[in-house]
Amino acid sequence: MLELANIQPTDIVMDLGSGDGRLLIAAAKAGAKKSIGYEIQHWLVKQSRELAESEHLSDKIEIYPDSFWHVDVSNTNLVLLYQISYAMKGIEEKLQKELPVGARVVANGFKFPKWKEEKTIGNVRLYIKK
Known part of the structure; x- marks a missing residue:
């Protein structure tokens, strides 16, 4: 995923459904300015924070x-997604409304419909937001 993301030092990366945080860690190590994750499973949030701390990347x-x-995803210019197929249409609509033009989206597994x-x-x- 990060190969396609082409992380830059100015990137604010957002992982929507960040799981155990491994993509956030990889993005930070690749030089992203900030990596932000959202995860509904509290135990994964805890695990991710511990991993970030152990890698000295909490900042x-x-x-x-x-x-x-x-x-609100309008403050990011790179979104990472590893989602389930039925969520992609709704995510596409959300990102179309909120992302700035030129923002990049890297999706693993499933396509956006439009x-x-x-x-x-x-x-x-x-994908690049038009």
Whole structure:
């Protein structure tokens, strides 16, 4: 996923459904300015925070115990997704409304119904908000 993301030092990365935080850690290590995750499973939030602390990346990573459906994503320029197929339409609509033009979205596994892929590697797709 990070190969397609092409992380830059100015990137504010958001992982919607951040799980155990491994993508947040990888994005921070790749040089992102900030990595922000949202995860509804509290035990995964705790695990992610502990991992960020153990990697000495707590200053670059924020993890919140919340559903991304309630979050404003307008302050990010790179979104990472590893979601389930039936959620993709709703996520696409949310991102279309809230993301700034030019923001990148890297989705693993499933496609957006309307957005055109800019690049694909295996099941990972890069989209750019128009």
